[in-house]
Amino acid sequence: MRIGAGSAAAGAVAKITLLEPSSMWGADRAVAASDRVRFAAIGTGTRGCQLLEASLLVPGIECVAVCDLYDSRHEAAQESVQKKVPATRNYREILDRNDVDAVIVAVADHQHRRVVVDACAAGKDVYCEKPMSHTVEDGFAMVDAVHKANRILEVGSQRVSSIVYEKALEIYASGALGEVFFIEGSSDRNSPGGAWVYPIPPDASEQTIDWNAFLEGAPKRPFDAARFFRWRCYSDYGEGLAGDLFVHLLSGIHFISGTNEVAKRAQSSGGLFRWKDGRDFPDLIETLYDYPKFRVALRCNLNNAGGEPIRFHGTKGTMEINGQTLTFTPQNVSPKPETYSTLGWPARLRKQYLAQWKAEHPEPAPLDYEANEAMIFSAPEGYSDLAAHQARFFDAVRTRKPTVENEVFGNHAAIGCHLANYAYFENKIATWDAAAKTIRG
Numbered sequence: 436m437r438i439g440a441g442s443a444a445a446g447a448v449a450k451i452t453l454l455e456p457s458s459m460w461g462a463d464r465a466v467a468a469s470d471r472v473r474f475a476a477i478g479t480g481t482r483g484c485q486l487l488e489a490s491l492l493v494p495g496i497e498c499v500a501v502c503d504l505y506d507s508r509h510e511a512a513q514e515s516v517q518k519k520v521p522a523t524r525n526y527r528e529i530l531d532r533n534d535v536d537a538v539i540v541a542v543a544d545h546q547h548r549r550v551v552v553d554a555c556a557a558g559k560d561v562y563c564e565k566p567m568s569h570t571v572e573d574g575f576a577m578v579d580a581v582h583k584a585n586r587i588l589e590v591g592s593q594r595v596s597s598i599v600y601e602k603a604l605e606i607y608a609s610g611a612l613g614e615v616f617f618i619e620g621s622s623d624r625n626s627p628g629g630a631w632v633y634p635i636p637p638d639a640s641e642q643t644i645d646w647n648a649f650l651e652g653a654p655k656r657p658f659d660a661a662r663f664f665r666w667r668c669y670s671d672y673g674e675g676l677a678g679d680l681f682v683h684l685l686s687g688i689h690f691i692s693g694t695n696e697v698a699k700r701a702q703s704s705g706g707l708f709r710w711k712d713g714r715d716f717p718d719l720i721e722t723l724y725d726y727p728k729f730r731v732a733l734r735c736n737l738n739n740a741g742g743e744p745i746r747f748h749g750t751k752g753t754m755e756i757n758g759q760t761l762t763f764t765p766q767n768v769s770p771k772p773e774t775y776s777t778l779g780w781p782a783r784l785r786k787q788y789l790a791q792w793k794a795e796h797p798e799p800a801p802l803d804y805e806a807n808e809a810m811i812f813s814a815p816e817g818y819s820d821l822a823a824h825q826a827r828f829f830d831a832v833r834t835r836k837p838t839v840e841n842e843v844f845g846n847h848a849a850i851g852c853h854l855a856n857y858a859y860f861e862n863k864i865a866t867w868d869a870a871a872k873t874i875r876g
């Protein structure tokens with residue numbers, strides 16, 4: 436289909452292609468009974484329940500137990516998985532079960548390390564939600580735990596398994612963008628929910644929630660439902676906008692550009708302008724990253740809804756991902772005589788230059804892509820990158836071949852978030868010291 440493209444360059448036409456989901460996601464793909472993977476979910480809050488619902492689309496897996504610190508979430512998890520599976524507050528009971536091959540860990544970020552390290556030691560493979568780590572130290576402890584126990588770990592930035600990102604990777608790797616020196620991404624929202632001001636359920640109390648278990652690895656304090664349900668706002672449990680949202684942008688950028696390393700340096704700016712509810716983090720943050728081959732500019736703003744675009748600016752074209760749509764717009768780089776700077780020349784010299792230019796360029800050079808024609812690729816209605824990402828994890832559990840977003844990839848993306856916060860809070864350029872595995876100012 437060809438249409439005049441709103442999002443592409445003015446006057447351009449665009450070719451739209453509907454992407455075919457790969458067999459990875461094929462919900463109808465048969466899996467032998469002997470290959471069935473039994474899993475349990477640890478942390479069945481908002482994300483845990485989403486993951487359980489999406490797991491119903493993945494063939495050859497079965498949820499056998501769920502775990503959460505808040506009792507009403509046992510019920511929510513059973514509703515999501517459409518089965519009255521056993522539920523507990525204590526994740527160690529899950530790890531002790533011999534019928535559990537793998538665990539999906541969707542607990543608050545400060546608990547990732549504890550649960551993942553214990554799960555690996557218990558011989559379970561792990562799907563761990565993003566960002567992998569709460570601190571740099573946590574990330575390396577988790578990598579060590581996975582390697583020591585020879586486990587499969589996939590981090591939960593699901594877009595890395597999206598067909599849209601696969602197409603972006605193909606375009607990037609083809610060289611159609613030319614050389615890419617600048618990549619930008621943003622994640623902007625404008626609502627209380629977007630700013631993590633989540634409602635507190637009416638039955639929330641110290642009786643229904645294991646508050647002390649939630650505080651493991653964090654400073655002790657009296658029960659505070661806001662901290663339990665809006666933990667992203669507090670540095671004891673979350674990493675603010677960088678950990679929550681930059682991590683998706685960084686994971687996507689790393690995947691598409693074939694980068695599996697931490698940026699060398701980061702500089703941040705921002706501020707807390709509007710959501711002054713006692714939170715520790717800014718509601719606007721912008722970070723500039725120095726990678727060896729390109730620079731990356733990221734922004735999160737909770738004061739204007741702008742979606743989550745990622746843009747790759749190449750010498751031959753621009754590629755933008757926005758939601759489930761990818762647009763590639765070539766730049767017209769066919770050779771042409773330079774006319775602007777010759778405006779200050781007398782007509783006879785201009786004529787002479789143009790004649791010489793024409794003689795030196797008898798034919799226009801062929802273009803890789805037809806100039807002025809944008810290409811738009813879109814995922815079909817109902818496509819779930821979350822189910823695709825889980826399918827990839829469970830396939831890795833069967834084949835023992837690591838997924839792309841494994842512990843090393845996830846650790847690198849998370850360190851990018853820690854760099855952004857370090858630069859913001861320390862008011863310094865954050866430098867990554869890879870040998871010492873630490874951030875320096």
Ligand SMILES: NC(=O)c1ccc[n+]([C@@H]2O[C@H](COP(=O)([O-])OP(=O)(O)OC[C@H]3O[C@@H](n4cnc5c(N)ncnc54)[C@H](O)[C@@H]3O)[C@@H](O)[C@H]2O)c1
Pocket residue numbers: 477478479480481482483502503504505508524526541542543544546550564565566591592593648649663664666679
């Ligand atoms: N990939 C994505 O797009 C995406 C989206 C949302 C959240 N997440 C991630 O998922 C994780 C959970 O986020 P959420 O929004 O569901 O938070 P949430 O607060 O809704 O749920 C977290 C749950 O974890 C439970 N929990 C905490 N520590 C526990 C422990 N030791 N044992 C058992 N349960 C424990 C809590 O009781 C809570 O119910 C976070 O790491 C978050 O960053 C990822």
